[in-house]
Amino acid sequence: MREQLELLWELQKIDLELKRIKEDRDRYPKEMKKLEERQRLERERIHQEKEKVELLEKTRRQKEGQLNLEQEKIKRAETRMSEVKTNKEYQALLSEIDAIKEANNRMEEEILQVLDEIDELKKSLSKREKEVGIVLEKIDTEQIRLQEKMAHHEKAWDKETERREVLSKQIESKLFKLYNTLKEKRQGVGVVSAKNETCLGCFVNVPPQMFIEVQKNNALIRCPNCNRILYWDGERNTK
Numbered sequence: 001m002r003e004q005l006e007l008l009w010e011l012q013k014i015d016l017e018l019k020r021i022k023e024d025r026d027r028y029p030k031e032m033k034k035l036e037e038r039q040r041l042e043r044e045r046i047h048q049e050k051e052k053v054e055l056l057e058k059t060r061r062q063k064e065g066q067l068n069l070e071q072e073k074i075k076r077a078e079t080r081m082s083e084v085k086t087n088k089e090y091q092a093l094l095s096e097i098d099a100i101k102e103a104n105n106r107m108e109e110e111i112l113q114v115l116d117e118i119d120e121l122k123k124s125l126s127k128r129e130k131e132v133g134i135v136l137e138k139i140d141t142e143q144i145r146l147q148e149k150m151a152h153h154e155k156a157w158d159k160e161t162e163r164r165e166v167l168s169k170q171i172e173s174k175l176f177k178l179y180n181t182l183k184e185k186r187q188g189v190g191v192v193s194a195k196n197e198t199c200l201g202c203f204v205n206v207p208p209q210m211f212i213e214v215q216k217n218n219a220l221i222r223c224p225n226c227n228r229i230l231y232w233d234g235e236r237n238t239k
């Protein structure tokens, strides 16, 4: 029986490892998706700020274009100055030019303001780009790490499955069946160690006499509370 129990104990360890790998595997697409979503958000932030800058650049160009047109108007009005005949016409033209000049001054003010705004935005954009660059790099690293982990898991999975196959054949079929049934009903744990007169599967006390027997690893003993097969794994292990 001792050998059988030892084999079963090994099998349990393999099954727990397989369970762990499977859980990791199941989490993988979700984790990848989360990282991709973060990537998207970071890029979106930059995109939005760039759009703001572009919009302001457009405003600036429009205003500058308008200003040029108005300046052309002044030039034309000034040429007309030499052609005017009456003082009244002259005065009218002069006030027209003044009005345009005044409007142009305001326009120049506005252009300067827009330029300031663009400047500020570009500064914060370049700062943001650096920050986002760092974050994106971290996300990249994280993605690579996840991929490597998965590749490693695939190998481990194959190896453990193979070992499980070999071990299973060495275990008596009745015991193997019992183990599988227990494992299914008890969150993947069919064999569990006992320590300090306690079953480490359900943490309920094992009667002292029974615990002494468990420590011998000579007989099939099951926890009176959770029914799992008890195994003595020495003092060192807590699992």
Ligand SMILES: [Zn+2]
Pocket (backbone or CB within 6 Å): 199, 200, 201, 202, 203, 204, 223, 224, 225, 226, 227, 228
């Ligand atoms: Zn128990």
